[in-house]
Amino acid sequence: MCNNGVVPTESSRVRSMNETRDRILDVALDVLGENPDAGMGEIASAAGVVRRTVYGHFPSRLDLVRTLTERAVTEMTGVLAEVNASDAEADAAWVAFVARLWPVAHRYRVLLALRRGEYGEAIHGLLGPFDELLADLVQRGQDGDVFARHLPADTLSQLAYGVVFAVADSDLPNGAPGTRAATITSLLTLGVPETRAIALVGDQP
Amino acid sequence: MCNNGVVPTESSRVRSMNETRDRILDVALDVLGENPDAGMGEIASAAGVVRRTVYGHFPSRLDLVRTLTERAVTEMTGVLAEVNASDAEADAAWVAFVARLWPVAHRYRVLLALRRGEYGEAIHGLLGPFDELLADLVQRGQDGDVFARHLPADTLSQLAYGVVFAVADSDLPNGAPGTRAATITSLLTLGVPETRAIALVGDQP
DNA sequence: TCTCCATTGCACACTGCTGTGCAATGTACA
DNA sequence: TGTACATTGCACAGCAGTGTGCAATGGAGA
Numbered sequence: 001m002c003n004n005g006v007v008p009t010e011s012s013r014v015r016s017m018n019e020t021r022d023r024i025l026d027v028a029l030d031v032l033g034e035n036p037d038a039g040m041g042e043i044a045s046a047a048g049v050v051r052r053t054v055y056g057h058f059p060s061r062l063d064l065v066r067t068l069t070e071r072a073v074t075e076m077t078g079v080l081a082e083v084n085a086s087d088a089e090a091d092a093a094w095v096a097f098v099a100r101l102w103p104v105a106h107r108y109r110v111l112l113a114l115r116r117g118e119y120g121e122a123i124h125g126l127l128g129p130f131d132e133l134l135a136d137l138v139q140r141g142q143d144g145d146v147f148a149r150h151l152p153a154d155t156l157s158q159l160a161y162g163v164v165f166a167v168a169d170s171d172l173p174n175g176a177p178g179t180r181a182a183t184i185t186s187l188l189t190l191g192v193p194e195t196r197a198i199a200l201v202g203d204q205p
Numbered sequence: 206m207c208n209n210g211v212v213p214t215e216s217s218r219v220r221s222m223n224e225t226r227d228r229i230l231d232v233a234l235d236v237l238g239e240n241p242d243a244g245m246g247e248i249a250s251a252a253g254v255v256r257r258t259v260y261g262h263f264p265s266r267l268d269l270v271r272t273l274t275e276r277a278v279t280e281m282t283g284v285l286a287e288v289n290a291s292d293a294e295a296d297a298a299w300v301a302f303v304a305r306l307w308p309v310a311h312r313y314r315v316l317l318a319l320r321r322g323e324y325g326e327a328i329h330g331l332l333g334p335f336d337e338l339l340a341d342l343v344q345r346g347q348d349g350d351v352f353a354r355h356l357p358a359d360t361l362s363q364l365a366y367g368v369v370f371a372v373a374d375s376d377l378p379n380g381a382p383g384t385r386a387a388t389i390t391s392l393l394t395l396g397v398p399e400t401r402a403i404a405l406v407g408d409q410p
Numbered sequence: 411t412c413t414c415c416a417t418t419g420c421a422c423a424c425t426g427c428t429g430t431g432c433a434a435t436g437t438a439c440a
Numbered sequence: 441t442g443t444a445c446a447t448t449g450c451a452c453a454g455c456a457g458t459g460t461g462c463a464a465t466g467g468a469g470a
Contacts, residue, residue, distance in 0.1 A: 012468065039457055050418055148399055150389045155375045166367055170360045184355045189394045194353055217438060244427060255448055
């Protein structure tokens, strides 16, 4: 015994396994992003692996999707909590949120599609904490009179979040040029006046 | 021979058949609205008919969906063309459009979900004329400086249209109370200032 | 060298859907 | 009364996907 923990037990062995596992997850995100109905075989092929191997890492398709969702929630709540912690005005916080969330959330955009359908309930449950943080931010904006009140905060937050990705989808896959337009549009939907929205976004990407 | 045409040939026979056919279409809209992945069996049961009978009227599932879409396009373009014909300002026209389209489009909301997925291409093609009319209206608004220009008219029109139904979905199935909020939100997304939007909607439903 | 084990390749059973064929059955119409 | 036909009930073939079992294979570690 030359180690007292569990980490460096079989360095190359488990590393290779984790690489496979991570590759499957990464590729699954891409494949499902293009076609939410893609099967395990399709994902396996894209990952350069046999279908049987995928089942070795994820007992069922639901397990795979669940793992993907957990990953997404971890990353996205991290960003949102950070933005929420600042004492900036809610509309400025929203701009920062979209700017920082964009790259990660764009990868996980498939979860929006998967929310309706077979695994809808499971995904919805896991996304709960994120949804709450989002609603909190919008609520703060409504309390501070920077966001409109024509809809309750939880509905409005989901809507504005959806608008961001609706713009993304209608854009070239290379989402870069759309970030600015998406941010402005979501601000408008939140009830921020156009002049203020443009001023907030400034000359960002 | 007591008739010279083809219409009143078998009054009760064909009427009964058309009733069955229409009932299947109506019910299919409801069933697919709740679950876009519903099968032919599910639709048949809901229509009080055997699966085999549905295939008697519609050779394939795609035929059913296509018929549904054609129906929707006919009704919706009718409403939109009428609104477009008036010489009202574009934002006022949009309000009238949403108000008049709401009942019919709400029934056909499933087409938005079906647009992604197996029949996406077919539906998209049939919806083309409607999409163009919609883009024309938004373009008119942009030209007249009542709508924002942060997005091209075709993208913005789709987005605003989607917002209307996103609000509807997050509402009670009884969509009545949401019409006002949905109209206001879509106007905001189009870049109409909040005060103007509220003034336009007035004390409508 | 020998052992462990992730991966592979193939087999299989199961489910759920689509679309078709065909012989009843019942009802409107001549 | 008899015919036409929409509907039914059932059977069947096909397809696509899921999840499992099991014997090879091959590379990394003891």
